[in-house]
Amino acid sequence: MLAVNYTCLRDNMKRYMDQVTDDYETLIVTRKNNKNVVMMSEEMYNNLMENVHIVSSKANFEWLMQSKQQLEAGNFSQHELAEVDDE
Known part of the structure; x- marks a missing residue:
């Protein structure tokens, strides 16, 4: 800063x-x-406002914390992305 x-x-x-x-x-x-x-910067401001919005709801915040705990505990799966033709 x-x-x-x-x-x-x-x-x-x-x-x-x-x-x-x-x-x-x-x-x-x-x-x-x-x-x-x-x-x-505008980019930094927009990111800050998005984060404020996401955690402003108790339900959203709890969902994020639960997801974080699942990730830290190894409860996740990886998937290959399918390619899509633009034709």
């Missing part, structure tokens, strides 16, 4: 935006009176 003040961000906007998107960095922009802002 990176931190930069507003003035430095403004002077180097492209460089910081490239770091955020290309290196999957999260950037905290520090401002006066502790009213900071977090900058992240």
Whole structure:
């Protein structure tokens, strides 16, 4: 996670935006009176929102934890994928 003040961000906007998107960095922009802002890539934001949605339901969360326990206990099977012709 990176931190930069507003003035430095403004002077180097492209460089910081490239770091955020290309290196999957999260950037905290520090401002006066502790009213900071977090900058992240759209891809990272979408992933975060998807995860929040998935675990927001108690039933979904319990299902995920049960699935994780099954995987860790070796209760899974592998299957070959069938190829499909695009004709």
